[in-house]
Structure formats: C-alpha cells, structure tokens
Amino acid sequence: NALAPAKLSGPNKDFLRTDANLAVVAISDEPEQTEGQGGGTCSPPFLSFGCLPVNAYVNWLSGLKNGNAGKVSFSGVVAPKTTSLLGLISCLDVLPAPRYHAAIAKTGGVYGQLCSSNLGPFLNHLAKVAAGVDDTFTLSNDPLSTAPGDLTVEVGGVPVPPSATDGYVYDATTNSITLHGSASPEPGVEVVVTYPANGACAQ
Structure with missing residues (x-):
C-alpha cells in the first residue's frame, strides 16, 4: 500500500503535502476485496459480510488529510456497479464492483468504464476533481x-434547467450530472441534486 506509514518515510516523506488534495485512483478488473478484522469471507458481490466497510477505508483516507474529507477523492477505472447475466459484460468476463463505486460516490470521485475505448x-x-474544480458530480x-421535475439541480440555491448549453446533462452510463456554461459552479459553491431513489428522495 503506497499510503501505508512505512511507505511514507525516507524518500517519500514529503509525498503527502498538507496543502494538496489527495486523489487515489484504482484500476482493476476485479471487485474490491479488502477483508475486515472480524473474519468472514470478502468475495463480492456474492459474499461481502467479511469485507472491510467502505466507510472505514474512506475515513482512513480522510485521516491522511487530518480529517478533511474535502481534500480526498477516490476514483476508479473499474467494472460497472451492477451487471446482468451473472456479472458478465460484453467485453470482459468481470464481476460488478459495487464497493469501488461506493467509495467513488462517497468521496466525489470519478468512474471510468473499464471497457471503454476512450x-x-x-x-x-x-x-478537475484532483484540482478541486469540478463540473461533473456522481450521484x-x-x-x-x-x-425534469423528478430530478432537480440547484447551484448556489438557484434552479438549473436540463441543457447542454447553460444547464445540466444526466449521463446514465456513469450515473452523473455535468453542469455546462453559466451553470458551472465556482469553487466552494454548493450543488444540490434531488431525485427519487429506492422509494425515497435522495440528495
């Protein structure tokens, strides 16, 4: 682990800079399978009761930046969150990667499609995420x-219409919205996306 204490000494002692963002990127054709402390089997997506909780990993990353979660992002070029036909997708025989996707969503990271040619x-x-300036947000x-009306977007408290010119565009492939033109937020401006999810309203 490149971020383990033993690796952050000697020539790497200045790798983590207090004023810099920390961007972690995973590239994998396998699900995340870090085992927890309580035993059990970690073999997602079928057996996950022995896995280290995703929140524990996210909190550990935040701890590397003195608890400032806003300075940490986790991104990945990984398999989709869910797939059909027992986890097979058209280009590779890979299992879905729900734990990677959970970490990406919790840290505002970026999902790259494993089978994408571009x-x-x-x-x-x-x-943009690594620099702290972003206009695309994973739900x-x-x-x-x-x-429209079910999914709503506000930037700085102002409603934003669906538009590729001066509004938002939803991408079902990455489950994200991208803000365009005058709707792109300045650094520090709050972006709120509201939509129905799993029988409730998510934000």
Whole structure:
C-alpha cells in the first residue's frame, strides 16, 4: 500500500503535502476485496459480510488529510456497479464492483468504464476533481426517474434547467450530472441534486 506509514518515510516523506488534495485512483478488473478484522469471507458481490466497510477505508483516507474529507477523492477505472447475466459484460468476463463505486460516490470521485475505448473524458474529469474544480458530480444512488421535475439541480440555491448549453446533462452510463456554461459552479459553491431513489428522495 503506497499510503501505508512505512511507505511514507525516507524518500517519500514529503509525498503527502498538507496543502494538496489527495486523489487515489484504482484500476482493476476485479471487485474490491479488502477483508475486515472480524473474519468472514470478502468475495463480492456474492459474499461481502467479511469485507472491510467502505466507510472505514474512506475515513482512513480522510485521516491522511487530518480529517478533511474535502481534500480526498477516490476514483476508479473499474467494472460497472451492477451487471446482468451473472456479472458478465460484453467485453470482459468481470464481476460488478459495487464497493469501488461506493467509495467513488462517497468521496466525489470519478468512474471510468473499464471497457471503454476512450478514457479521455475520464482523465479530463479526474484532473478537475484532483484540482478541486469540478463540473461533473456522481450521484450516490441510481435515480428511479430522471425526468425534469423528478430530478432537480440547484447551484448556489438557484434552479438549473436540463441543457447542454447553460444547464445540466444526466449521463446514465456513469450515473452523473455535468453542469455546462453559466451553470458551472465556482469553487466552494454548493450543488444540490434531488431525485427519487429506492422509494425515497435522495440528495
């Protein structure tokens, strides 16, 4: 682990800078399988009761930045969160990666499609996230509906319309919204996305 205490000494002692953001990127064709302390089997998506809780990993990363979660992002070029036909997808025989997706959503990271032939948009988005300036936001849940009125977006308390010019665009593939033109937020401006999810309203 490159961020373990033993690796952050000697030549790497200045790797973590107090004024810098920490961007962690995973590239994997396997689900995340870190085992917890209580025993059990960690073999997602089928056997996950022995896995280290995703929150524990996210909190550990935040601890590396003195508890400032806003300075940490976790991104990944990984398999989809869910797949059909017993986890098979068209380009590779891989299992879904729900734990990676949970960490990405919890830290405002970026999802790159493992089977994509063009990772340019992912890298562009990743650069913005790492710099702390972003206009694309991954939703924490899958919307039951993305129709205008069901999915609403506010930037700095101002409603934003669906528009590729001066509004938002929802991307079902990455489960994210991208803000365009005058709707793009300045650093520090709050972005609120509300939508129905799992029989409730998510934010």
